[in-house]
Amino acid sequence: MQELPKYVDTHAHLDGEEFKDDLPEVIERAKAARVGAIFLPAINRQSIMSVRTVCSHYPGYCFPMIGLQPEEVGSDWADVLADMRNALEDNLREEASTPLRYIAVGECGLDFYWSREFEKEQLAAFEEQVRWAVEYQLPLMIHCRKAQNEMLHVLKPYAKVLHGGVFHCFTGNAKEAEDFLRIDNFCLGIGGVSTFKSSHLREDLPTAVPLERIVLETDSPYMAPVPHRGKRNESAFLKEVLEVLAQSYGVSTSNLAKITNDNVRRVFGINL
Secondary structure, eight states: OOOOOOEEEOOBOTTSGGGTTTHHHHHHHHHHTTEEEEEEOOOSHHHHHHHHHHHHHSTTTEEEOBOOOGGGOOTTHHHHHHHHHHHHHHHHHHOTTSTTSOOOEEEEEEEOSSOOTTHHHHHHHHHHHHHHHHHHTOOEEEEEESOHHHHHHHHGGGTTTOOOEEETTOOOOHHHHHHHTTSTTEEEEEOGGGGSTTOOHHHHHHHHOOGGGEEEOOOBTSSOOTTSTTSOOOGGGHHHHHHHHHHHHTOOHHHHHHHHHHHHHHHHOOOO
16 A cells, blocks of 8 residues: 655644643654644744744754734734744844744734734734735735634735735635635645534535645644544644545545645645
């Protein structure tokens, strides 16, 4: 039997406290499951360093991103973004040819699910990071929850000059997918939710989204797929997502892995 090609977990918070006791084992399990690379998003000031620390331990396997996650936006958002921009500029200037180079701006975006207390701040922070993506020609890793219209409104003026990106943790319907993918070179990040019994993604995605617009993700330690639901998620579990999506699209797991790898290469410039 032909060996399954390696594939990419485009979103995992391996720098979190949840992995502090067994990260080497988590990485080994991911490699055993044929995960060939893992992308780590920053979410706040503290994670600038924690993401880079993890990636420095696994260069060429774990790749860093930098951004301010919308749920982390507060009254100090401008100061946090100033620190992040300094880190981004230093990184791109000093490490242009190393595995520790930032590969995207993110995790950034909008989240009005729980509260709109910092709505104006979220909008301003998101647009600032969109401008970084344009200036530095980096893709975006976008978090959007209960804010689709506002997010698309921010992106619209920049649509023709953006370098692409991912709408992370997509759980919407076919219409929402079509609205997102009107922006060129963006993909939907599909993770464990696609395996849930209640999810409509297995039906909606094949009807509305070509495989050329999908990348795989775990969002570890969150959103573990069936049959691991309720456990700490980790990159090794991405194989469950790969298998469910392949079945939904009527393709082999090998073909799905190859297509999503091509998508990763196109958006992020990372070759397995």
